[in-house]
Amino acid sequence: MSGVNTGSRGAISAEDLSMSETREVMLDIQGLEVHFETRRGIARAVNDVDLQLYKGERFGLVGESGSGKTTMILALLRMIKTPGFIAGGRAVFDDGTDLLRLSPEEVRENRLRRVAMVPQGAMNSLNPVMRIGQQITLTMREHGEEGTKVEFQDRVAQLLDQVGLKPEVAQLYPHELSGGMKQRACIAQAISLSPRLILADEPTSALDVVVQRQIMQTLRQLQLQLDATVLLVGHDMGLMAQFAERVGIMYGGKLVEVGAVADVFRNPQHPYTQLLISSIPSFERRGTFKGIPGVGLSLLDSPTGCLFHPRCPQAMERCSRDEPGLTQLGPGQHVSCLLYEKDESHATSA
Amino acid sequence: MNWNYIVRRVSLFLVVVWAAASVNFFVPRLGTGRDPIREKLGQLAASGGLRQDGIEAMVKAYQAKFGLDRPLYEQYWNFLADTVRLDLGYSLANYPARVGDLIGNAMPWTIGLMVISVLIGFAIGTLMGALSAWPGSPRWVRGMAVPLMTMSAIPPYLLGLIVLYILGLKLKLFPLSGGYSPGMLAIASVDYYIDVVHHSILPALAIVLQAVGFWALGMRGMMVTTSGEDYIALAEANGLRNRTIFLRFGLRNAMLPQFTALGLSLANVVAGQVIVEVIFAYPGIGTVLFQAIQASDYTVINGVVLILIMAIGLVTMIMDFLYPLLDPRISHRSGT
Amino acid sequence: MRRFDQVVYYLRESPMLGAGTLLILFIVLFGTLGPVFVDTDMAQPLSTTPRMAPSWEHPFGTDDAGRDLLAVMVVGVPLTMRVGLLAGAVGLGFGIFLGFTSGYLGGTFDTVVRGFVDTLLTVPGLVVLISIASTIREEISVNIMAMVVASLAWMWPTRVIRAQVLTMRERAYVQMAKLNGMSDTEIIWKELFPNLLPYLAALFANAVNWAILSSIGLEALGLGPQNDPTIGMTIYWAITFSALIRGMWWWWAIPIFFIGLVFVGLLLISAGLDELANPKQRKAV
Numbered sequence: 001m002s003g004v005n006t007g008s009r010g011a012i013s014a015e016d017l018s019m020s021e022t023r024e025v026m027l028d029i030q031g032l033e034v035h036f037e038t039r040r041g042i043a044r045a046v047n048d049v050d051l052q053l054y055k056g057e058r059f060g061l062v063g064e065s066g067s068g069k070t071t072m073i074l075a076l077l078r079m080i081k082t083p084g085f086i087a088g089g090r091a092v093f094d095d096g097t098d099l100l101r102l103s104p105e106e107v108r109e110n111r112l113r114r115v116a117m118v119p120q121g122a123m124n125s126l127n128p129v130m131r132i133g134q135q136i137t138l139t140m141r142e143h144g145e146e147g148t149k150v151e152f153q154d155r156v157a158q159l160l161d162q163v164g165l166k167p168e169v170a171q172l173y174p175h176e177l178s179g180g181m182k183q184r185a186c187i188a189q190a191i192s193l194s195p196r197l198i199l200a201d202e203p204t205s206a207l208d209v210v211v212q213r214q215i216m217q218t219l220r221q222l223q224l225q226l227d228a229t230v231l232l233v234g235h236d237m238g239l240m241a242q243f244a245e246r247v248g249i250m251y252g253g254k255l256v257e258v259g260a261v262a263d264v265f266r267n268p269q270h271p272y273t274q275l276l277i278s279s280i281p282s283f284e285r286r287g288t289f290k291g292i293p294g295v296g297l298s299l300l301d302s303p304t305g306c307l308f309h310p311r312c313p314q315a316m317e318r319c320s321r322d323e324p325g326l327t328q329l330g331p332g333q334h335v336s337c338l339l340y341e342k343d344e345s346h347a348t349s350a
Numbered sequence: 351m352n353w354n355y356i357v358r359r360v361s362l363f364l365v366v367v368w369a370a371a372s373v374n375f376f377v378p379r380l381g382t383g384r385d386p387i388r389e390k391l392g393q394l395a396a397s398g399g400l401r402q403d404g405i406e407a408m409v410k411a412y413q414a415k416f417g418l419d420r421p422l423y424e425q426y427w428n429f430l431a432d433t434v435r436l437d438l439g440y441s442l443a444n445y446p447a448r449v450g451d452l453i454g455n456a457m458p459w460t461i462g463l464m465v466i467s468v469l470i471g472f473a474i475g476t477l478m479g480a481l482s483a484w485p486g487s488p489r490w491v492r493g494m495a496v497p498l499m500t501m502s503a504i505p506p507y508l509l510g511l512i513v514l515y516i517l518g519l520k521l522k523l524f525p526l527s528g529g530y531s532p533g534m535l536a537i538a539s540v541d542y543y544i545d546v547v548h549h550s551i552l553p554a555l556a557i558v559l560q561a562v563g564f565w566a567l568g569m570r571g572m573m574v575t576t577s578g579e580d581y582i583a584l585a586e587a588n589g590l591r592n593r594t595i596f597l598r599f600g601l602r603n604a605m606l607p608q609f610t611a612l613g614l615s616l617a618n619v620v621a622g623q624v625i626v627e628v629i630f631a632y633p634g635i636g637t638v639l640f641q642a643i644q645a646s647d648y649t650v651i652n653g654v655v656l657i658l659i660m661a662i663g664l665v666t667m668i669m670d671f672l673y674p675l676l677d678p679r680i681s682h683r684s685g686t
Numbered sequence: 687m688r689r690f691d692q693v694v695y696y697l698r699e700s701p702m703l704g705a706g707t708l709l710i711l712f713i714v715l716f717g718t719l720g721p722v723f724v725d726t727d728m729a730q731p732l733s734t735t736p737r738m739a740p741s742w743e744h745p746f747g748t749d750d751a752g753r754d755l756l757a758v759m760v761v762g763v764p765l766t767m768r769v770g771l772l773a774g775a776v777g778l779g780f781g782i783f784l785g786f787t788s789g790y791l792g793g794t795f796d797t798v799v800r801g802f803v804d805t806l807l808t809v810p811g812l813v814v815l816i817s818i819a820s821t822i823r824e825e826i827s828v829n830i831m832a833m834v835v836a837s838l839a840w841m842w843p844t845r846v847i848r849a850q851v852l853t854m855r856e857r858a859y860v861q862m863a864k865l866n867g868m869s870d871t872e873i874i875w876k877e878l879f880p881n882l883l884p885y886l887a888a889l890f891a892n893a894v895n896w897a898i899l900s901s902i903g904l905e906a907l908g909l910g911p912q913n914d915p916t917i918g919m920t921i922y923w924a925i926t927f928s929a930l931i932r933g934m935w936w937w938w939a940i941p942i943f944f945i946g947l948v949f950v951g952l953l954l955i956s957a958g959l960d961e962l963a964n965p966k967q968r969k970a971v
């Protein structure tokens with residue numbers, strides 16, 4: 001998996017740190033591998049992913065459906081279920097804790113306190129037989145928070161206020177809330193223990209456009225207030241461009257391009273990113289992408305070399321042989337493509 | 351819950367009772383055009399015997415209300431009027447015992463046995479079903495599904511014969527029949543109650559065994575669906591304890607349809623218990639009914655049928671009223 | 687051939703369905719091939735020495751009245767199955783008719799049917815059957831028994847089918863069929879019916895199960911055909927003549943064993959078919 005460019009990868013992470021001036025790395029993900037055992041063999045749903053998330057940044061993760069975004073988020077929460085398993089890698093917080101090497105009880109305590117999740121389908125993400133306030137209180141108590149009933153009422157009211165809900169909402173049941181309100185309630189719950197990392201997997205895909213924007217705004221305010229890092233997974237490039245500072249593009253479980261949102265969207269480097277960006281109705285890069293031509297990738301019999309080469313308009317003979325590593329292009333912009341690797345003799349044919 | 355709903359629901363109950371009473375009245379008169387009660391009375395009168403006076407009085411009273419000279423609607427009207435007053439008449443086989451008294455004496459036994467065994471069966475079955483479908487359960491718990499299913503398939507009275515044979519006859523752990531020991535004085539004393547409980551364990555076990563299987567099976571299906579719900583996944587992502595997720599998120603939600611099913615299956619539970627009582631010669635409604643069937647005591651048969659239908663209708667209605675307390679989404683506001 | 691492949695595929699997908707089918711197949715074979723090997727006259731009273739424990743000569747023993755219990759089972763198992771199949775078929779047929787029309791047509795008709803069925807479902811079926819059967823006790827035969835039971839076997843199928851039809855009616859292909867100018871009956875038979883087949887099969891297994899359960903319940907109370915050795919009547923005689931206390935375990939244990947096989951088989955079939963009809967619940971363990 002890493003035979004070709006191990007050397008350059010190490011160098012880039014170090015360089016990366018120096019390039020990003022004031023920004024400190026909060027979570028350092030190295031070589032993350034998540035596999036699914038299927039009847040027809042092993043599917044590498046997350047394939048050797050390296051990613052540094054900075055303290056207090058908003059990072060966006062984009063890619064076709066099935067490219068491994070959700071799997072990656074679930075791996076960080078340690079929620080991968082059989083037939084899947086985390087096959088390797090590290091995810092180290094700045095205090096030295098490795099998320100992938102926690103005991104089961106540590107995993108549980110770590111959730112919400114350090115890493116919280118905003119769910120995809122808020123429609124059905126709250127327990128239908130519990131009042132909102134009860135649910136948030138229960139969740140905090142399960143993490144050892146103590147206090148009287150009144151104290152918790154105050155905390156819940158404050159959380160609800162932070163996400164723009166009235167305190168009376170605490171007394172309501174989920175079915176009495178609209179979709180947007182439910183998602184806000186979920187966000188209130190997610191920030192109840194001031195997590196450092198908030199994972200949001202397409203948090204607004206089930207909501208209508210107006211509500212989407214409002215929720216994203218709330219999320220952004222909260223992120224600033226809490227100085228938390230948000231990892232946002234999304235299909236909507238418009239929302240992504242507005243929300244994220246940096247984006248990562250995933251293809252077939254690999255992170256193929258990472259960079260500042262403006263650089264990647266305006267000046268995509270990886271052929272896959274280029275196709276992805278151009279497939280969006282181009283006006284202001286809004287709307288969701290519909291995928292790109294060619295047969296989708298099957299993780300089971302994935303091609304040798306670069307995973308994208310069968311669909312790549314710029315594929316070279318070498319692409320079916322060598323596996324690309326991450327190449328640094330500009331400040332903070334990396335791409336995993338042989339076109340940009342130093343071995344000039346092969347790259348020129350494009 | 352509003353008045354509109356209550357009124358509608360109570361009228362539905364009354365309609366059921368009325369329909370049941372009508373079945374009792376018309377079914378015997380429909381098919382062959384003969385009235386078995388009249389025939390039986392005729393036989394009794396002809397055969398003579400000890401209480402000839404009483405029987406003649408009964409025949410007279412019956413003629414006055416249901417005589418063939420009376421038009422059908424008048425007989426029907428008399429019948430309904432009696433039913434409303436819960437006047438079920440005299441037992442044909444045990445004159446001058448009144449049907450109401452026979453049933454009244456048997457009722458506490460049946461209710462006691464049934465309430466306890468249904469509750470125990472429901473509780474254990476629901477829990478086992480939920481555990482057998484919960485992804486976090488140990489393997490052997492999830493493997494319980496097959497034996498539970500087999501138990502649910504076999505009627506309680508057949509299971510009753512088996513437990514009676516093993517625990518009663520072979521191991522001699524429990525008495526074989528009856529509700530209390532023959533020499534026992536039926537007065538409220540500790541000994542008496544211990545004796546009663548001792549007698550009720552086998553019949554209760556027969557009902558519980560089948561009920562456990564039945565409820566486990568229903569719960570299992572619901573739990574499979576529920577454990578895939580988004581709120582379970584989010585609760586886990588929020589770091590709630592496994593036990594909390596299982597009890598307050600999984601079980602609590604998967605159980606809601608079980609309560610509806612409890613209402614719907616009550617009829618079958620009662621039917622099963624009736625026969626269990628016969629097998630154990632338990633002094634409840636079932637035995638009263640069985641003896642009545644053997645003696646062609648039609649007034650008692652009709653009375654038991656009517657009372658059972660009314661009782662089940664009543665319990666179902668009460669459960670409908672209570673359901674909104676369990677599920678906040680149901681509110682009986684707009685006729686749902 | 688393709689149909690056969692499909693059956694094999696279903697059986698492999700759902701072990702429960704396979705196991706249930708095997709059990710019922712065994713029961714059917716027992717009833718059809720039994721008379722070849724066993725003298726069915728021995729199922730009549732006074733045909734052999736009474737009260738004999740199982741032996742080589744009488745593998746299942748004999749009862750109080752001198753019936754050979756193996757012969758009784760060979761005759762009685764098919765009789766009981768016949769009650770179940772007849773009542774189940776009548777109940778399901780009626781349920782299909784009412785469920786489809788009510789679910790598809792909607793309106794007042796639907797409201798009335800729904801109210802009627804929901805009301806009847808809360809009434810204890812066996813109790814009503816007791817009332818009916820006890821008045822026609824002398825005339826009861828196997829077929830009449832089936833009809834008595836069938837009179838209450840249609841409610842549950844009606845309810846389930848109606849609900850299914852309601853959801854399907856909303857789905858795209860029915861709307862498409864409407865646009866294509868199919869008539870209502872055509873839509874019901876060509877579009878809705880085929881899609882419901884697995885449900886209907888599961889319902890049929892359930893209805894048969896319920897019918898056998900009810901008939902045996904009635905028989906155990908002595909309300910069955912007095913002259914036919916059905917499984918339920920055998921149990922009734924065993925209870926009435928205290929087989930249990932007298933140590934004649936074979937008299938009651940053998941009918942229970944056979945009826946247990948039937949119930950478990952039917953339950954497995956209906957659970958297996960349910961599994962195929964609702965793939966969501968599949969692979970639960």
Ligand SMILES: Nc1ncnc2c1ncn2[C@@H]1O[C@H](COP(=O)(O)OP(=O)(O)O)[C@@H](O)[C@H]1O
Nearest residue numbers: 036043045064065066067068069070071072299
């Ligand atoms: N339960 C599973 N069993 C087998 N493979 C799975 C399972 N869940 C996910 N995968 C594999 O992981 C890949 C990535 O899925 P996912 O992370 O959900 O993608 P995304 O969120 O980007 O749409 C899928 O293409 C699939 O092959």
Ligand SMILES: [Mg+2]
Nearest residue numbers: 066069070071
């Ligand atoms: Mg996803």
